[in-house]
Amino acid sequence: MTAPLPEPVSPFADKTIVHVVRQFYPMIGGLEDVVRNLAGRQTGRFSKVKVVTLNRLFIEPDRLLPRQETIDGFEVRRIPFRGSPRYPLAPSVFAELGEADLIHVHAVDFFFDSLAWTSPFRRTPMVATTHGGFFHTADHKRLKTLWFNTITRLSASRYRGIACCSESDLATFARIAPSRVRLIENAADLEKFGSAASPVPVKGLMTIGRFSHNKRLDALLDMVKVLAARDSGWHLHIAGSGSDWSEADVRRMIAGRGLEAAVSLHCNPSNARIREVMGSCSLFVSASNYEGFGVAMIEGLSAGLLPVVEPNTAFVSLARKHPMVRLAAFADADKAAHAVEEAWAALAADPSALRQAAIASAAQHGWAGTAGAYERLYADALRLA
Template sequence: MPNSAPLSILHVVRQFLPNRGGLEDVVANLAREQIRLGHRVRVLTLDRLFSRPETRLLARERLEGIDIARIPFFGSHRYPVAPSVFRHLGDADLVHVHAIDFFFDAFALAKPVHRRPMVATTHGGFFHTTAHSRLKKLWFQGPTRMSVRAYEAIVACSESDARLFTPITPGGVTVIQNGVDLDKFADAASPEPRRALLTLGRFAHNKRLDRLLAAMQVLNAGGAGWRLRIVGVPSDVTEDALTAEIDRLGLTGAVTVHTGLDAPAVRDLIGQSSLFVSASQYEGFGIALIEALSAGLVPVAHPNDAFAWLARRHPAITLTDFADAQGAAAAIRGASDRLASGAIMRGSEDLSEYRWSHVAAQYVAVYEAALAGTGPVVAATAA
């Protein structure tokens, strides 16, 4: 039974099921847990996937137990404009906006009209890459600074997000680390050590898949037989472009690309792997890395802010600068050797704080404070 009166919650996110990615998984898992707690939950999203813009999805659909409404949009996928958003407020007690985009600004601008309490989760803001950095900084200090004032609570999903948003958010921000489905890939890694790597996530420029390929060239320079499986969904890097680059580098056979897989299929690939690798330059939190730990994979990752924070808490994580292909290859070999020798004990990490039951309870506390007008539940901290 829920500990509080049931709420009608509207989650607003630019991409959602059937698309798969970190943001989509966060919203889906949070929605499912809130439904389990007895709340009425809907998700409002766009009617086309950025990866398949030619296909229009159903206006209304129920997937994985979640009621979804989809609306048309125009403009760039970086800032999709969807004017019909306000027709779908319905009986929502509270609106929860995910990420900093058109929806975030539009709901803020229209607050005097719709008058709904609002919570927003940052999900890394829009600083995942350095592209258009000057314009992004100007937008952040202008429209974003103004928009945050309309929200009852701004939730940062990492300490790095907290440091970014605290200076522009009156009253500070709440830090709630992202939840992770720890059961999906639990203990799925290969029981015996293999020279097999896996990376999981969106095919995006900030993920620096090119640097993973460079490290693979070094690893296999002597015919050592290393394998890399790249698992995810295309984004601003297409599957064709990625495959062409693999072929150009002479890595055909050593590196394979896997798209559109469901969780059981991904679990099967994890079962053929021993190490998780990520050269990502920016992460809002690092869900895939936590999933890797839950699976028993040994992570070797680039020291972006999110991964560095996780590495301080989880000693099984090896950090290495993937800009240096030789150094990254050496770090991967070292992690593999430690795993083979028993120096790394897989499955020894305590990941309980990332369970969705814990995270959902924190969000409900934020919602109740927003509805009561009592301000942020937890002040931001800096790491």
Template sequence: MTSAVADIQANKQAGPLIVHVVRQFLPNKGGLEDVVANLCRQLVSRGYRVRVVTCNSLFSDPGRHLPESETIDGIEIVRIPWSGSSRYPLAPKVFRHLADADLIHVHAIDFFFDALAWGKLLHGRPMVATTHGGFFHTQKYAAIKKVWFNTATRLSALGYASLICCSQSDARLFSQIADSRVHLIENGADVSKFSNCAALEARRRVVTIGRFSINKRLDHLLDVMKVLAARHDDWHLDIVGAESDLDRATMEKEIAARNLARNVALHVSIDEGSIRNIIARASLFASASEYEGFGLVAIEAMSAGLLPVLNVNEAYKAMAETHPALMLADFADPEAAADALTEAFERLEADDLSLRQELLRDARAYAWNEVAQRYMDVYAETLTPRGKSPQLLRQRGQAA
């Protein structure tokens, strides 16, 4: 038997090949990248073959090209050149890496979402997409976005068997253009890496985690810390993340301008063990973010036993409807947000750990093994011929 024939037979016996298409992936760190990476790891562990097609440089460092191909954690990664905006990166070479896919899974509503839908006659593969918040994160260009959504996005959506929404707000929005093809699968989270590691006693210490992006509104959070520090000098904020729209020097200037050097610490691109040590000294989590696709980091904070105080964006409001322990505040109003963080501290101070147990229990519902199974069910339905049962395909994908 020739090697080529042997490879073909081996692939037939292996699980389906799912090709994930996403604008940024490992080694970049962020909510979107973490979701795709965790889903891919779960699929690999269950016998699926997985390929990720992504851009060949990080948007935070576009001049440094990453390797064209690489394997990380059993995930085949193919990187392709791109041009244009980081919000809508043009990367037509994606079509070169789809021919052997059993199913294509597109992540986010961007060039890839549109191009692969309009180019379906070229690749001929069944497709699903995960919305990851769409593009209505801010009110900027709201009128143009609405027109685009109801025309271009509506037409592109016709190319997908399912649109998977990772929040209730996404599901309500995309149901307007995809109706019964919308599936709600809230994002998974790695609820083990920081599990139950927050301080057991109430402390006036706050952690925020995320890339240093303008939309995270770290300036608003620093304004809130200035109010808190004036009220009680033991309030402390740890800012954990990686450089993005904002760099370390800019953040240090923002901290110094508010005379917060004693109350705020900046931690740039540190490892998980170091983050865990920071969380172990804290009781509260805060996010002043203007928008989130889902709010993954808030779930990770809950899994640690931190009580989250979150800005009133759409994703966080939807999350608070499901998890009443979470607290919302308008971080554009420093006094009001400072009041909310003070109230959160007082709740923990008066608590007998039942609030902590509620947070831990709520976080466990987002464990990736549960979430991955929901994705596999969608894959099975998409790949099953009409009138047949998807059960055999599920078993094939689960066979290691």
């Protein structure tokens, strides 16, 4: 009997990788989930995997998190910061980088800039992932554009490679770092909510995400008010955590529209709780006018939820790959409600086929391909060292 071939040795088996990200678990969100999944899959591929992050969550600024923790087999180190969550200052990050053979910075913020400016003193190869940059809202657009074309351009020149997690990010960052960018779309944990949606059509809607202004929960609630006036059977489930709007703010928005019976708010829910709620839903909805990629929508597809979403750049791009995605401008509540009703009618006509098509379509965003693309990025960065 032929002995099985040994597993190939990882080219990074003698390397330490340090991920730097402003927010991490127990914060739940697209950025945090991507970093956790990526770092978890690198455990065993690298000699050591470490995540450096801030020691307080922006939504709970008075709660101090543990200084050190092991999560999914990798080390998490949390450091203090001061200043605004928009640009938190955390100079003690430099003390956490001494053992790194490769530094991976996530998002464009203080860490992205400060590690770039000090890179000549370390000479450690660095890569970055954009995660949408900082154009999530139109607020301070002129200042953001000026900063991007000057400070961000200079910072980007210090990175060996920049992973753009969406086609819109690629187009944006190609303007300032054309030789360094490449498209590595975010992956989703397809098992987390896999097949969780109701097996039979129900008039339950699900939206997931932080309560930030770009998610436009007010427009989503306006649409639900139209739906509920036509049919009291409709129900929206909002799962997320406080951000620009607090839990109290969102509850006031619900009450102000008289939607207490038609909307349930699930604050800081566990994945198990979200999965449970999905069991009473058939559609995923989002009025967000900006997404770095759209991980929550992909997770909704993996559950078997049919999406009706705002035609922002990220969702339009995803709609080209997923034909069951319906686009609707939520600024017109009546038209958006009509789009939801049409999506539900299509599902009711062939529930099993459409549900399974959504689940199958999500499979193209699994982690195997994305993790491999990052290893190619790392290999290229290390060869340039």
